[in-house]
Amino acid sequence: MSQLFTPITLRDVTIPNRIVVSPMCQYISEDGNANDWHLMHLGQFAMGAGGLVFTEATHVSPEGRITHGCLGLYSDKNEATLKRAIDFCNAHGIAKMGIQLAHAGRKASNRTPLNGGGPLAPDENPWRTVGPSDVGYGDWPAPRMLDDDGLALVKAQFVEATERSNRIGFDVVEFHAGHGYLMHEFLSPLANVRNDGYGGSIEGRMRFPLEVFEACRAVWPEAKPMGVRLSATDWVEGGLTVEEVVEVAKALKDKSCDFIDVTSGGMDPNQKITLGPGYQVPLAEQIRRDAGIPVMAVGMITEPQQAEDIVASGKIDMVAIARGIMDDPRWAWHAARALGVETEYPDQYVRCRPDVWRAAPDVYAAAR
Numbered sequence: 366m367s368q369l370f371t372p373i374t375l376r377d378v379t380i381p382n383r384i385v386v387s388p389m390c391q392y393i394s395e396d397g398n399a400n401d402w403h404l405m406h407l408g409q410f411a412m413g414a415g416g417l418v419f420t421e422a423t424h425v426s427p428e429g430r431i432t433h434g435c436l437g438l439y440s441d442k443n444e445a446t447l448k449r450a451i452d453f454c455n456a457h458g459i460a461k462m463g464i465q466l467a468h469a470g471r472k473a474s475n476r477t478p479l480n481g482g483g484p485l486a487p488d489e490n491p492w493r494t495v496g497p498s499d500v501g502y503g504d505w506p507a508p509r510m511l512d513d514d515g516l517a518l519v520k521a522q523f524v525e526a527t528e529r530s531n532r533i534g535f536d537v538v539e540f541h542a543g544h545g546y547l548m549h550e551f552l553s554p555l556a557n558v559r560n561d562g563y564g565g566s567i568e569g570r571m572r573f574p575l576e577v578f579e580a581c582r583a584v585w586p587e588a589k590p591m592g593v594r595l596s597a598t599d600w601v602e603g604g605l606t607v608e609e610v611v612e613v614a615k616a617l618k619d620k621s622c623d624f625i626d627v628t629s630g631g632m633d634p635n636q637k638i639t640l641g642p643g644y645q646v647p648l649a650e651q652i653r654r655d656a657g658i659p660v661m662a663v664g665m666i667t668e669p670q671q672a673e674d675i676v677a678s679g680k681i682d683m684v685a686i687a688r689g690i691m692d693d694p695r696w697a698w699h700a701a702r703a704l705g706v707e708t709e710y711p712d713q714y715v716r717c718r719p720d721v722w723r724a725a726p727d728v729y730a731a732a733r
Contacts, residue, residue, distance in 0.1 A: 367706045368677040369669070369684070372416075375590035375623045375659070378536050380461050380683075381709060383676045384415035384697050387663055387685040388465040388539075388594075390435065391421050392477040397430065397437020399446040407450050409694040411458025412711050415686065416697070418460045422467040422541055423447070425522040428492050429468035429547070432477045433485075438466070438526040448533045455534055459709045463537035464530050465594065466523060466581075470547030471496035471508035471556065472631075495519075497550050497557040497564070497573070503634040516563070519547070520577050527581040531589075538585055540578060543596035544631030548574045552595075552613060553605040553632050567609040571616060579620050592624035593617055597648035600629060600636035607648055614656035626661040626685060627652055642671060650680040661685045669700035
């Protein structure tokens with residue numbers, strides 16, 4: 366019996382299997398608005414890529430976007446255009462739908478990867494970034510340190526985006542506190558050198574992310590789960606450590622966080638990461654074990670048996686997959702075949718299920 370294809374229930378939301386479509390930035394929005402690309406992109410995954418599908422990082426303010434092309438949820442038009450795509454997924458798909466809310470902090474105001482990445486030039490309509498301190502990412506422009514008014518504004522933007530997410534109809538919210546973006550910047554001593562109550566020890570550095578999470582949890586329905594993506598380590602000497610992130614996860618759990626999506630890195634261009642299949646799984650295992658909270662593991666998980674073994678170990682609750690699912694939008698269907706189990710298909714696609722058209726051609730003929 367496959368453990369990968371067992372359901373998992375978080376609060377009142379039951380996810381039909383342990384396969385998660387990880388957030389994947391698309392850089393194709395205008396003024397933060399979703400368009401036909403997002404309907405196609407998310408819609409194809411909702412049909413059979415995994416049990417839970419996340420949007421790309423969806424930013425809570427214009428200045429919080431990584432690039433001009435990033436998705437946002439800070440205006441009525443943002444809300445309406447994204448709702449169109451999610452309504453389609455909910456009407457026709459078989460997956461639960463999640464949104465990742467984000468603020469890029471000092472790593473905002475960038476070109477898209479297709480345009481070379483890096484900070485926008487003066488003639489590319491750049492904007493001033495913000496951060497916990499006036500410390501830049503490598504040699505990028507230094508951000509403006511958030512004062513009390515700035516902190517209050519960012520918190521209010523996250524709360525508003527959370528309320529919009531519920532109106533759209535999402536089942537799950539995840540906050541991005543990894544990859545060097547704003548909430549991760551507060552957690553890391555490499556970016557946070559404040560000398561007030563929001564800096565110093567890990568207790569001070571986690572204070573603002575915890576305040577934001579608590580404010581958003583208060584407006585998100587009690588029946589729906591809310592989690593956080595955390596970078597478990599900065600992979601740089603003197604940076605954030607997995608032991609500190611365990612403490613963050615414990616504090617989040619105390620504030621009714623339902624899961625941690627474990628990633629790593631993104632804080633410093635000098636990071637040294639040893640890549641390999643499932644290279645972040647041990648970090649997720651440690652956080653689950655020491656913090657006692659459900660976790661998703663992500664990072665170079667591509668093969669069905671690999672994913673099965675990770676979940677069957679009992680040390681990980683879900684696996685999140687990005688590039689493998691981008692390559693194969695029916696990843697869960699094909700994984701089920703490889704593991705010898707059945708999985709759900711949308712009604713319109715049942716006729717392509719192997720037991721229908723291969724094993725029972727008479728049933729297939731009748732369905733035509």
